[in-house]
Amino acid sequence: QVQLVESGGGLVQAGGSLKLSCAASGTISLLDVMGWYRQAPGKQRELVAGITSDDRTNYPDSVKGRFTISRDNAKNTVYLQMSSLKPEDTAVYYCNAFQRTPARVYWGQGTQVTVSS
Secondary structure, three states, X not given: OOOEEEEOOEEEEOOOOEEEEEEXXXXXXXXXXXXXXXXXXXXXXXXXXXXXXXXXXXXXXXXXXXXXXXXXXXXXXXXEEEOOOOHHHOEEEEEEEEEOOOOEEEEOOOEEEEEEO
């Protein structure tokens, strides 16, 4: 069982930066994919960044070039560096982990990010 705890959310002005952290209780090197999702009020949860166990990353066009995901296996932590933030980035951000064998999906409790215009 893996527990994920996010931190680093808050209020920031448009154009600013924030760095989110996701600390895992287990060994993240055993997790096949880790990612960050977000959910704004009235909208579906969407992927904003993913990273595989061999450090391949993917981003949707909406955040590409502004967000960077990274992982520190020694600290069992995944990060999301967000820059050039826009009001439309306002959402609750969730850390996610996927394990293939056995199949497991884990979620953190979420951290609020609010970008003011």
